[in-house]
Amino acid sequence: MPSTPDTALRIALPVPLPRAFDYRPPAGMDVDAGWIGCRVRVPFGRGDGEQVGVVVGVGPAEGGGDGLKPVLERLDAAPLLGGELFESLRWLAGYYHAPLGEVLATALPGPIRAGQPLPETARHGWALTPAGLAAAAAPGRDGKPRRLLLQLAERPLGEDLLDQQAEDWRAAARALAERGLAERLVLAGRPEPAPALPGPPLMPAQAQALAALREGEGFRPCLLEGVTGSGKTEVYLQAIADCLAAGRQALVLVPEIGLTPQALARFRSRLGVPVLAYHSGLADGERARAWTAMLRGEARVLVGTRSAVFCPLPEAGLIVVDEEHDGSYKQQDGIRYHARDLALVRASKLGVPVLLGSATPSLETLHNALSGRYRHLRLGQRAGGARPPAVRVVDIRKRPLRNGLSEDLLEAVGRCLARGEQALVFKNRRGYAPVLICHDCGWSAHCKRCDAAMTVHAGGRRLICHHCGARATPPNACPDCASLALQPQGAGTERIEEALAERFPEALMIRVDRETTRRRDAIEKHLADFGDRSGILVGTQMLAKGHDLPRLTLVAVVGVDEGLFSADFRAGEKLAQLLIQVAGRAGRAQLPGEVLLQTHHPEHPLLNTLLAGGYPAVAALQLAEREVAQFPPYAHLALLRAEAPTEGDMQGFLREAREAFVAREGVQLNGPMPAPMARRAGKARGQILLDAAQRAPLHAALHDWLPKLQALKSARRVRWSLDVDPTDLY
Numbered sequence: 176m177p178s179t180p181d182t183a184l185r186i187a188l189p190v191p192l193p194r195a196f197d198y199r200p201p202a203g204m205d206v207d208a209g210w211i212g213c214r215v216r217v218p219f220g221r222g223d224g225e226q227v228g229v230v231v232g233v234g235p236a237e238g239g240g241d242g243l244k245p246v247l248e249r250l251d252a253a254p255l256l257g258g259e260l261f262e263s264l265r266w267l268a269g270y271y272h273a274p275l276g277e278v279l280a281t282a283l284p285g286p287i288r289a290g291q292p293l294p295e296t297a298r299h300g301w302a303l304t305p306a307g308l309a310a311a312a313a314p315g316r317d318g319k320p321r322r323l324l325l326q327l328a329e330r331p332l333g334e335d336l337l338d339q340q341a342e343d344w345r346a347a348a349r350a351l352a353e354r355g356l357a358e359r360l361v362l363a364g365r366p367e368p369a370p371a372l373p374g375p376p377l378m379p380a381q382a383q384a385l386a387a388l389r390e391g392e393g394f395r396p397c398l399l400e401g402v403t404g405s406g407k408t409e410v411y412l413q414a415i416a417d418c419l420a421a422g423r424q425a426l427v428l429v430p431e432i433g434l435t436p437q438a439l440a441r442f443r444s445r446l447g448v449p450v451l452a453y454h455s456g457l458a459d460g461e462r463a464r465a466w467t468a469m470l471r472g473e474a475r476v477l478v479g480t481r482s483a484v485f486c487p488l489p490e491a492g493l494i495v496v497d498e499e500h501d502g503s504y505k506q507q508d509g510i511r512y513h514a515r516d517l518a519l520v521r522a523s524k525l526g527v528p529v530l531l532g533s534a535t536p537s538l539e540t541l542h543n544a545l546s547g548r549y550r551h552l553r554l555g556q557r558a559g560g561a562r563p564p565a566v567r568v569v570d571i572r573k574r575p576l577r578n579g580l581s582e583d584l585l586e587a588v589g590r591c592l593a594r595g596e597q598a599l600v601f602k603n604r605r606g607y608a609p610v611l612i613c614h615d616c617g618w619s620a621h622c623k624r625c626d627a628a629m630t631v632h633a634g635g636r637r638l639i640c641h642h643c644g645a646r647a648t649p650p651n652a653c654p655d656c657a658s659l660a661l662q663p664q665g666a667g668t669e670r671i672e673e674a675l676a677e678r679f680p681e682a683l684m685i686r687v688d689r690e691t692t693r694r695r696d697a698i699e700k701h702l703a704d705f706g707d708r709s710g711i712l713v714g715t716q717m718l719a720k721g722h723d724l725p726r727l728t729l730v731a732v733v734g735v736d737e738g739l740f741s742a743d744f745r746a747g748e749k750l751a752q753l754l755i756q757v758a759g760r761a762g763r764a765q766l767p768g769e770v771l772l773q774t775h776h777p778e779h780p781l782l783n784t785l786l787a788g789g790y791p792a793v794a795a796l797q798l799a800e801r802e803v804a805q806f807p808p809y810a811h812l813a814l815l816r817a818e819a820p821t822e823g824d825m826q827g828f829l830r831e832a833r834e835a836f837v838a839r840e841g842v843q844l845n846g847p848m849p850a851p852m853a854r855r856a857g858k859a860r861g862q863i864l865l866d867a868a869q870r871a872p873l874h875a876a877l878h879d880w881l882p883k884l885q886a887l888k889s890a891r892r893v894r895w896s897l898d899v900d901p902t903d904l905y
């Protein structure tokens with residue numbers, strides 16, 4: 176459209192205001208729809224403040240063009256956020272009731288958001304210098320640098336190919352560069368496809384799933400429900416290979432702890448094209464490069480965690496969401512989006528299949544599959560001849576326990592070690608023991624700032640609050656009754672490790688939890704050190720998925736009971752998922768596996784259902800309960816959370832929020848009520864829960880409510896947020 180004096184550019188800025196801002200085009204420039212999706216630099220705020228925003232509209236200025244400030248600079252010649260991605264982000268802003276400017280800022284990698292030019296995405300490689308060639312011809316000491324030197328003597332190699340061969344070539348390359356033997360350079364042309372390793376021939380169920388996926392055209396949401404070890408990843412790999420052969424790009428989302436070097440190496444060795452990784456552990460520049468390489472179509476496959484769902488897919492062919500039930504797909508602050516749900520929306524706008532895989536699908540997804548909205552593909556058996564593990568409940572009522580471990584469990588570990596195999600003792604909690612309790616009066620050590628017990632660490636010498644990180648020294652005597660009978664209650668991983676070491680002093684043992692594995696690759700290192708030697712692994716949920724340990728034949732679960740009784744309506748679903756996932760670590764190869772569940776409640780319906788019918792039976796039971804109670808997926812929720820230094824401010828805001836709510840047919844407002852954890856880090860916390868049988872009235876109600884909340888004076892004294900489809904009610 177030709178610019179008139181009134182034409183304005185509507186710009187979304189990364190500020191917490193739910194509107195776009197009008198600016199005048201730069202002097203003497205015509206603007207048209209081609210500006211939409213481009214970044215611009217604009218004056219904003221007082222003085223010479225500036226912001227980088229994205230043009231979201233072009234048209235007559237609201238209230239005339241007078242007085243509008245001009246755009247300072249257009250940063251992109253062609254739209255950065257075009258077509259589908261832009262539409263999907265608009266959907267996201269609408270659905271989560273978040274300002275579009277903040278959504279766009281969340282979607283863009285840091286340097287791009289900050290207005291930097293798009294990074295260079297040319298492929299880099301390594302080649303030998305003349306000195307390097309001479310060194311390669313001469314004899315030398317063997318080692319990683321030497322092996323790389325000999326490889327490069329044959330021809331220069333791209334970094335993507337080097338990545339495909341070994342994760343740790345960079346240190347060797349640096350060592351060669353420091354000695355002037357090799358140098359990094361830009362490679363011309365497209366990557367030559369590396370030889371892809373062939374996969375095993377598919378089993379009939381896998382072949383059927385793949386055939387069903389190939390059927391039809393356009394958007395096809397599919398649930399691939401396959402028991403652990405049934406070969407879901409093989410199906411993804413074949414589907415991705417199809418997609419690549421058709422000349423299209425694939426996006427694979429994996430959970431936070433699923434993006435292991437092992438997993439990446441499997442994708443890389445099997446696909447024969449560079450596979451980019453995308454996760455929060457990457458440097459900003461690397462993320463910007465991966466994002467841009469997808470935008471330019473140079474990259475064909477990207478495997479990443481939650482935020483990878485924002486990668487451009489101009490030539491999309493497939494989206495895979497592995498372990499679709501995993502909690503890490505939901506962002507728990509800022510814009511509280513669910514990456515799986517956004518993946519579905521993107522696939523539908525892109526007109527491509529989306530494959531949701533899990534052994535333990537979320538009840539939301541399962542409900543969609545059972546009601547026919549998604550195709551339901553099943554893999555009922557383990558691949559490669561592995562049998563499902565035998566599961567046994569160990570009743571520990573009135574049985575003596577050694578540091579929380581029953582004799583049955585210890586004997587099973589002993590038998591496993593005697594066979595020369597590996598045992599995993601799994602506890603869904605870290606720390607030496609959960610709480611310090613006075614055996615005489617019942618006093619327990621609580622965090623001064625949170626409504627939570629502190630956890631005993633370091634063999635009893637330290638208390639840590641796992642909610643705010645506060646540390647304290649345990650008192651010598653009970654502050655309430657002066658008794659000296661202070662005892663740690665319950666068994667954490669440290670204490671289990673101690674108990675096992677006492678019983679099996681000779682056994683090789685490692686503990687894998689957040690304390691021992693701060694770094695992303697630490698688990699891998701632990702497991703590599705362990706190798707396939709016989710021994711005991713003690714761990715928390717970090718070990719529950721993803722890892723393939725062929726000699727692991729016994730999984731013993733301690734502390735099942737904590738998950739059986741909880742206020743959270745999702746607790747049963749989460750416990751069943753965790754038990755199935757951790758049980759899935761046992762007996763994945765040729766050796767048969769055994770699983771022990773140690774509990775005080777052997778009659779609990781959830782455990783019995785799980786034993787008799789596996790996850791599908793538990794899911795059916797839970798779905799029936801949710802239907803009766805009208806919880807998701809049979810109802811839709813939105814949660815308004817508020818926290819403030821004083822109880823009064825928090826309650827005042829929630830009271831006014833309730834008054835500002837306009838009643839709407841089909842939407843129930845519950846509260847204000849205290850949050851399940853009513854104090855955290857010294858702040859009082861409360862909430863209001865909205866529920867509705869239908870989404871539309873819920874969203875209409877939120878749409879009316881939000882501007883009123885923003886206008887409340889009391890809102891300035893609290894921190895508040897709105898969570899659409901909350902996954903936990905804390």
Ligand SMILES: Nc1ncnc2c1ncn2[C@@H]1O[C@H](COP(=O)(O)OP(=O)(O)OP(=O)(O)O)[C@@H](O)[C@H]1O
Pocket residue numbers: 375376377378381401402403404405406407408409410534558559721722723759
């Ligand atoms: N058709 C097949 N023939 C032989 N072995 C197979 C076949 N498909 C998969 N496998 C092997 O079985 C094991 C499990 O397969 P895979 O990792 O694909 O399963 P999964 O369902 O993705 O596992 P998880 O439970 O970790 O999600 C792997 O070692 C894999 O190489």
Ligand SMILES: [Zn+2]
Pocket residue numbers: 622623624625640641642643644645855856
């Ligand atoms: Zn605390």
